[in-house]
Amino acid sequence: MTGPGPFPDVARVDARDKVRGMTPYGADNHPPNLAHAMLVTAQIGKGRLVKVDTDAARAVAGVQLVLTHQDTEGLKADGYLFANGRSFQSVQPMIGTAIAYRGQPIALVVADSLEAAIEGAEQVSAEYVTAPFSVTLDSEGTEILAQADLPLPKPAFADKNVGDADAALAAAPVTVDAVYDSAPQHQNPIELIATVASWDGDELTVYESTQHVEGIRQGLAFELGISPDKVRVISPFCGGSFGQKNAMHAQTVLVALAARTLGRPVKLVVPRSQLFHNTSFRPPTRHRVRLGADRAGKIVAAVHEIDQQTSRHDLFPSMATDTSARLHGIPNFRSRERLRRTDVQTPGFMRAPWEHAAAFAFESAIDELAYALDRDPVELRLANELPYDVVTGKPFSSRHLSECLRRGAELFGWARRRMAPRSMRETDGTLVGWGVATGAYPSVISPSIAQLRVTDDGGIVLNVGVQEMGQGARNAVAAAVADVLKVRADQVTTLLGDTKGPPPHLTAGSWGTATAVPAARQAAIDMREALRKLQPEASNGATPAGILRHAKRPFLEVEARHQAPGAPDAVFDRMKQGLLAYVGPEFPEFVSFSFIAHFVEVHVEPATCRVRVPRVVTVADCGRVVSPRTAASQLRGGVVWGIGGALREASEVDPRYGGFLNADLAEYLVPVNADIGDIQVDFVDKPDPMLNNAGVKGLGEVANVGPAAAVANAVYHATGRRVRHLPIRIEDLL
Amino acid sequence: MNRNELQEVVTPAQSILVSTRPGEQSAGAPGSSGLSIDIVVNRQRRQLDVDPRASLLDLVRDHLHLMGTKKGCDHGQCGACTVHLDGRRVVSCLMLALQADGREVTTIEGLAGPNGSLHVMQQAFIDHDALQCGYCTPGQIMSAVACVREGHANSVAGIREYMSGNLCRCGAYVGIVAAIQDAAPRMQGAEP
Numbered sequence: 001m002t003g004p005g006p007f008p009d010v011a012r013v014d015a016r017d018k019v020r021g022m023t024p025y026g027a028d029n030h031p032p033n034l035a036h037a038m039l040v041t042a043q044i045g046k047g048r049l050v051k052v053d054t055d056a057a058r059a060v061a062g063v064q065l066v067l068t069h070q071d072t073e074g075l076k077a078d079g080y081l082f083a084n085g086r087s088f089q090s091v092q093p094m095i096g097t098a099i100a101y102r103g104q105p106i107a108l109v110v111a112d113s114l115e116a117a118i119e120g121a122e123q124v125s126a127e128y129v130t131a132p133f134s135v136t137l138d139s140e141g142t143e144i145l146a147q148a149d150l151p152l153p154k155p156a157f158a159d160k161n162v163g164d165a166d167a168a169l170a171a172a173p174v175t176v177d178a179v180y181d182s183a184p185q186h187q188n189p190i191e192l193i194a195t196v197a198s199w200d201g202d203e204l205t206v207y208e209s210t211q212h213v214e215g216i217r218q219g220l221a222f223e224l225g226i227s228p229d230k231v232r233v234i235s236p237f238c239g240g241s242f243g244q245k246n247a248m249h250a251q252t253v254l255v256a257l258a259a260r261t262l263g264r265p266v267k268l269v270v271p272r273s274q275l276f277h278n279t280s281f282r283p284p285t286r287h288r289v290r291l292g293a294d295r296a297g298k299i300v301a302a303v304h305e306i307d308q309q310t311s312r313h314d315l316f317p318s319m320a321t322d323t324s325a326r327l328h329g330i331p332n333f334r335s336r337e338r339l340r341r342t343d344v345q346t347p348g349f350m351r352a353p354w355e356h357a358a359a360f361a362f363e364s365a366i367d368e369l370a371y372a373l374d375r376d377p378v379e380l381r382l383a384n385e386l387p388y389d390v391v392t393g394k395p396f397s398s399r400h401l402s403e404c405l406r407r408g409a410e411l412f413g414w415a416r417r418r419m420a421p422r423s424m425r426e427t428d429g430t431l432v433g434w435g436v437a438t439g440a441y442p443s444v445i446s447p448s449i450a451q452l453r454v455t456d457d458g459g460i461v462l463n464v465g466v467q468e469m470g471q472g473a474r475n476a477v478a479a480a481v482a483d484v485l486k487v488r489a490d491q492v493t494t495l496l497g498d499t500k501g502p503p504p505h506l507t508a509g510s511w512g513t514a515t516a517v518p519a520a521r522q523a524a525i526d527m528r529e530a531l532r533k534l535q536p537e538a539s540n541g542a543t544p545a546g547i548l549r550h551a552k553r554p555f556l557e558v559e560a561r562h563q564a565p566g567a568p569d570a571v572f573d574r575m576k577q578g579l580l581a582y583v584g585p586e587f588p589e590f591v592s593f594s595f596i597a598h599f600v601e602v603h604v605e606p607a608t609c610r611v612r613v614p615r616v617v618t619v620a621d622c623g624r625v626v627s628p629r630t631a632a633s634q635l636r637g638g639v640v641w642g643i644g645g646a647l648r649e650a651s652e653v654d655p656r657y658g659g660f661l662n663a664d665l666a667e668y669l670v671p672v673n674a675d676i677g678d679i680q681v682d683f684v685d686k687p688d689p690m691l692n693n694a695g696v697k698g699l700g701e702v703a704n705v706g707p708a709a710a711v712a713n714a715v716y717h718a719t720g721r722r723v724r725h726l727p728i729r730i731e732d733l734l
Numbered sequence: 735m736n737r738n739e740l741q742e743v744v745t746p747a748q749s750i751l752v753s754t755r756p757g758e759q760s761a762g763a764p765g766s767s768g769l770s771i772d773i774v775v776n777r778q779r780r781q782l783d784v785d786p787r788a789s790l791l792d793l794v795r796d797h798l799h800l801m802g803t804k805k806g807c808d809h810g811q812c813g814a815c816t817v818h819l820d821g822r823r824v825v826s827c828l829m830l831a832l833q834a835d836g837r838e839v840t841t842i843e844g845l846a847g848p849n850g851s852l853h854v855m856q857q858a859f860i861d862h863d864a865l866q867c868g869y870c871t872p873g874q875i876m877s878a879v880a881c882v883r884e885g886h887a888n889s890v891a892g893i894r895e896y897m898s899g900n901l902c903r904c905g906a907y908v909g910i911v912a913a914i915q916d917a918a919p920r921m922q923g924a925e926p
């Protein structure tokens with residue numbers, strides 16, 4: 001940005017409310033005369049409903065309504081978000097009798113109290129005709145599709161073929177050829193998905209924590225067959241999301257329908273066990289990575305082939321090699337991505353959706369290559385940097401991966417590492433392992449509209465299209481305005497997440513900052529100019545309110561728009577329809593990625609093989625850091641995710657039954673406080689000169705690209721065991 | 735703490751008797767079970783009719799409209815619903831509302847001073863950015879205060895162990911540990 005130094009370290013602007021429990025999340029809304037709902041879900045792996053028996057449920061005292069597929073006439077499915085819809089999958093449960101996967105909702109029970117709704121839901125029974133199903137990558141009946149042959153837009157979803165990777169590989173004197181697997185995972189934000197719907201005449205208000213209020217508004221209006229003007233969706237905060245709340249779920253329209261039928265507001269808080277089946281999840285993947293290098297350590301070729309799960313009804317594409325092709329400067333690169341259709345809800349986005357597993361595979365393979373070459377893995381990576389993108393031949397908008405590696409190595413004390421596995425120990429015999437891995441994540445930008453209003457009583461109110469889900473969006477946009485108007489960030493009020501404001505695009509994919517900050521900054525610049533016109537002679541210290549008072553104007557309002565370089569204006573129309581309208585990471589003049597390097601120390605107890613992670617050092621290149629405090633927290637959080645992904649998290653599947661077995665937080669293991677040691681984070685903090693006027697790139701996702709690989713590489717260094725699947729558990733090391 | 739002691743805790747100035755009977759919509763009319771409890775919530779004494787199936791968590795949220803206490807699992811697995819019961823931390827989703835009869839409940843809304851001043855733990859959470867989305871935060875703070883009072887906050891290892899019942903999916907653990915380390919010594923002086 002304009003100022004030369006780093007941005008000030010400002011406390012989280014919404015922290016005071018959060019520590020007092022005053023922050024309103026979706027389920028915290030409690031309109032008068034509220035009824036409570038509970039879902040009933042299918043108990044078969046696939047098939048068809050024959051009968052839903054609701055008599056016993058209706059007889060429960062307090063139960064007011066039971067909705068089944070027989071009550072949804074006229075309801076339309078909105079459609080899958082990658083197919084011009086706004087829903088996480090194309091299947092809208094309770095329209096028709098087909099059961100596509102275990103756990104699909106079949107009824108909604110509404111009662112005066114939550115207790116009665118729960119009891120009523122337990123009384124609903126159903127008869128089904130069952131059909132054979134497949135739920136794992138390798139199940140019989142799984143359909144394998146080559147992504148390049150599918151009706152997905154090209155070149156975005158084409159295989160990559162740069163140079164002649166196969167020939168270069170065949171000629172390379174040193175090679176690695178390995179297969180890596182990653183388990184399915186669920187996002188599991190601590191906030192449960194919830195909908196509160198109330199009608200006032202023909203106007204519907206929905207409170208629901210989401211990454212995309214406009215998507216829900218448009219999708220809901222379509223499903224109900226009403227005008228979007230009649231729908232308002234409010235979500236000022238999200239209790240964590242991590243991709244889970246980036247599209248519309250099944251329950252929203254059902255709750256709206258129930259509220260309309262009953263003529264009173266209805267709230268549904270979906271139990272976690274049901275969320276494992278009624279939201280997206282990270283699909284399992286299999287990666288074959290082949291690398292070829294010359295003896296001097298120049299990597300000459302890479303082939304990255306991926307199989308990824310999708311559902312029977314939707315194509316959740318794989319975009320993993322967009323990033324693996326950019327991790328290092330490898331001149332010959334070929335990729336092949338395949339999808340495997342199975343009988344599950346459509347998998348989808350979870351923090352670093354493809355890149356988490358892809359970086360685990362690719363950066364593990366780089367570590368294997370380092371050992372094959374007997375080269376230090378940091379040095380090997382530094383020796384394979386290229387200043388341009390080999391896929392497109394374009395420059396990177398900025399690329400400071402070498403600096404991430406050098407600074408991280410310095411902070412970590414990497415120079416003291418001994419190369420040989422099992423060569424470092426504590427005095428008590430504990431095996432010590434040091435591992436490194438890098439990561440990258442595409443910079444994409446969505447259209448954004450920012451409205452800024454200043455008032456003569458000192459109010460500075462910013463309304464901009466971005467959702468706050470804990471990443472610190474409010475801090476970032478407030479800091480951008482504060483920087484220009486020379487006020488404190490906490491003087492800027494941020495209004496986010498209400499469809500009454502300017503239409504917001506989906507906030508996801510680490511594009512929130514690069515999308516909303518430039519728009520907010522532009523609005524502030526326009527405001528500064530407007531204020532200057534009001535009082536050209538104003539001194540440097542004059543406040544916006546002072547200028548307004550001087551000019552006898554009660555307020556001043558400006559609106560600014562921002563879109564990606566080269567993006568057509570049509571992106572705004574798509575945004576207004578609640579559709580995806582992002583552009584990147586390839587732009588007319590350049591390619592843009594964020595970069596990161598992780599250094600991890602693991603301790604492995606020799607007897608039990610228990611793995612601990614006492615410390616991590618991570619250095620990120622996300623362009624300019626607008627909100628240092630929240631960025632540091634977000635980066636640490638990403639590292640925690642990496643540790644969880646490496647050592648804990650897996651959604652367990654039994655091919656005989658379908659669905660997910662460990663559908664709660666006691667059995668789906670996420671990192672707890674005692675799992676986490678020291679996490680030191682740092683930023684290159686150099687403005688990106690090309691991507692946008694604020695010099696910012698993304699951070700939230702890249703934080704979880706590579707840490708799992710760094711853990712796995714550290715486990716290898718400690719134990720000599722190369723574990724090629726996630727998560728790594730004790731039984732892999734015994 | 736038994737009921738007699740409880741009466742002493744509630745000074746006359748703080749004690750406001752709020753009675754809710756079936757048919758009175760204002761407090762959400764939990765049910766017409768005829769089961770009544772007498773509890774103190776955030777220094778306010780209340781008589782409530784409760785549904786015997788209702789958890790303390792749902793009572794606090796749905797009937798008392800104290801929304802700071804969060805539901806993250808409803809199974810005692812995440813800690814988001816942590817409140818103090820007679821000064822000890824409990825996960826309110828695992829307790830029936832009926833079991834709170836005659837006892838004193840403090841939720842996050844009752845932690846700040848009567849004049850609205852933040853508890854030192856709340857301030858420490860702000861200072862160390864020990865939160866992101868904030869959803870686990872009320873539970874973390876209630877747990878953290880109890881952790882200090884229990885004497886488990888004297889070492890980093892102790893804090894990590896005794897705060898491991900409170901999940902933070904945003905991964906704010908480093909900040910949470912730092913906040914508790916910072917607040918613990920100051921709490922000793924500041925708490926009654």
Ligand code: FES
Nearest residue numbers: 806808810813827
């Ligand atoms: S909601 Fe009570 S422990 Fe999770």
Ligand code: FES
Nearest residue numbers: 866868902903904
């Ligand atoms: S701050 Fe989001 S779960 Fe802890």
